[in-house]
Amino acid sequence: ADYLAILKVAYESAKAVDPECLVVGGIAAPPESQWVKRFIEQDGLQWCDVMNLHLYPHRGNPDAYESSFQACYQLMQERGPVRPIWVTEIGCYADDDPPALPFTVGDQAMNRSLRPTELRAAIDLVKFAAVMGAAGVKKIFYHAGTCGPFNENTAGNIFFEYGGTPRKMYAAQAVLSELLGADWVYLGKWGENQAVQGFRFRSKGREIMIVWARRRTPVRVPEGFVAWDLMGNPISEIQLEVTDEPVYFTGHFSQE
Secondary structure (H helix, E strand, O other), rough: OOOHHHHHHHHHHHHHOOOOOOEEEEOOOOOOOHHHHHHHOOOOOHHHHOOOOEEEEOOOOHHHHHHHHHHHHHHHHOOOOOOOOOEEEEEEEEOOOOOOOOOOOHHHHHHHOOOHHHHHHHHHHHHHHHHHHHHOOOEEOOOOOOOOOOOOOOOOOEEEHOOOOOOOHHHHHHHHHHHOOOOOOEEEEEOOOOOEEEEEEOOOEEEEEEEEEEEEEEEEEEOOOEEOOOOOOOEEEOEEEOOOOOOOEOOOOOOO
16 A cells, blocks of 8 residues: 555656656555565556566476466456566576586575576577567566676576576577567467467568477478477478477467
């Protein structure tokens, strides 16, 4: 209640000075948090232009968070007004050549988000982007923005290590950002096979699907599409064995 009262004053004061300014409000907690639920139910959305969430995920699969993001977005749609969601802090950390073992990174929340390899972190970040993009999330801010000092236990910058050396997560995110431009729109899920996770987006005048499987599953590339691997390399095969490492399909459905 205290936060909502303060947010209301801040929102009205800011808008009185500049009606076009952007006010970000919310509890900065995971989507399943009771604080987030109460913020929406008690009409906090009317006192912000954007609602924010924070997430330091456990080491399980990002699929486990799909239902909580969808439930949060559904509650927003039911209660209104619907606001864009920004995940203003999220991290999945890894270092393929750690300076010391056992490897730790940052505080307790960061260590909970530590992955065993950079490839695993790259996979999970792309999955999270798909899961969140399907549930009203429009911007993702990754923690954190500074490279660590040489030869110390830190992976706080998920994309770069000492001296700006890129991690595998950087390459995977570069591909994701190239495919999904600022104009992206979520179109819905793809595929009837329950083992397959497929998220359809439209951007730059074409459709992009992010696809992975909960267990190794044969998947045929849809007609009118081409396939790319996680790092942006073209895949020539039409019939794929899809694993939990996401692949991309880009193109247009023939009936559209």
